[in-house]
Amino acid sequence: MSSSPRSARTVSLSRRARRQLRLALGGRRAVRRREPLARPVDRSRSRAWLVAALALAVGLAGVVTAAVLGCRAAGRTAESDRARLHRTEALVLGKLRTEDTGAGRWSGGYQKRAETSVSWTAPDGLARTGTVEVPRTVATGSTVVLWLDADGLPVTAPATPIGLAVGAVCTGLAGAATLAALIGSVLALRLRVLDRRADRAWERSWARWEPRWSGRASQPQDD
Secondary structure, eight states: OOOOHHHHHHHHHHHHHHHHHHHHHTOHHHHHHHOTTOOHHHHHHHHHHHHHHHHHHHHHHHHHHHHHHHHHHHHHHHHHHHHHSEEEEEEEOSOOOSSOOOOEEESSSEEEEEEEEEEEEOTTSOEEEEEEEEETTOOTTOEEEEEEOTTSOEEOOOOOHHHHHHHHHHHHHHHHHHHHHHHHHHHHHHHHHHHHHHHHHHHHHHHHHHHHHHTGGGSOOOO
């Protein structure tokens, strides 16, 4: 019973893929058939580039996966905080301080923040006052959103979807840049070693063949 055309085509593609992989890995016979003048150091360079490319691909996949998983975990934490904390509005009592605290926060846009006195109503119904950080553009007499814990004290607001997305992108970019720099450094070091090896081999070959090529080997030597 003969195999179907589809299975035969699959086997052919599989063999072709294995052949291309052997060529990329620099098998001696395969490389000699493709590049008869290829030296061992040339095959080592090809393997170094291939390993670096594979390491970068695997590493980037890991960075992206870690960033996505971290973003999801932070999102679950933010949802838990929203369910646990109490959201209320606070009245701005005093003017914002003129000096810049140097703090900034992403909340639909990067905003400079400063401390001001506010008043709010705790979950138990009691009025409270305190000092919190608000955007510098908030004026006296306006209201701001506060997140309170079980004791009615202001706490950091849960992360927003925009903030989580920006954090995940920044983390991914930083991880990718660090990974690329590390792999690039290792590759550059490996290629430098191979270049030095090639230079030494060239010098040995030149010292061996140059006298014959130039004819100096057949010339009589002076005493």
